[in-house]
Amino acid sequence: MGEKKQIESLINGGEATAGPPLGPALGPLGVNVLQIVNRINELTKSYAGMKVPVKVIVDVDTKDFEVEIGTPTTSALIIKELGIEKGSGTPNTEKVGNLSLEQTLKITEMKIKDTYSKDTKGALKEVLGTMVSMGVTIDNKDPREVQKEIDDNKHEALFKK
Incomplete structure (x- = not known):
């Protein structure tokens, strides 16, 4: 196994191209950029219209590559x-x-899997925090109110899986 180069980028789901930012970063590595772009588009088509973090790992010697797709941002x-x-x-x-x-x-x-929370309850509170900053309500309530309800164990049944 040879030296590996890693390229990270944020692309529109299903719309990666051989142009910037991927093409100029991958071209000098001697890999088939179009093949990588097609793979990225295949993996991100379900995220159409959203920015998706993508990591391309290239083996410089064999020109083999792997593509890792992250999750779009919470706000997206x-x-x-x-x-x-x-x-x-x-x-x-x-x-x-x-x-x-x-x-x-x-x-x-x-x-x-992308949060700092240990459990669903903590991750839900992170999503609620994003909703506050976006002006989005939850069940017609302020997300802070629902965060307090979670702290008061009013939604405990949701977390018993």
Whole structure:
């Protein structure tokens, strides 16, 4: 196994191209850039319209490569779930959407491996924090209110799996 080079980038799901940022970074390594781009697009097509972190690891000697796909940002997942273009510029006064607790848990499950939380409860609170900064409510309540309910064990049944 030879020397490995790692290229990390944030791309639009399903829309990677041989142009910047990937092409100029991969070209000098002598790999088939189009083959890598096609693989990235195949792996990220379900994240269409979202920014997705991508890591390409290339064996410089054999020109073999592997592609690792991260999870889109929490805010991108919330935006997709709501079907809106962006969060609120003034989240304390202007609300841009409302998610159900079930929708919020779905986003939490997608992000849990990328969080600093030890469990679903902590990860859910991280997602709720993002919702606060975006002007998104949960079950027509302020996400901070739901965070307090979680602290008070009012949603314990959700975490007993």
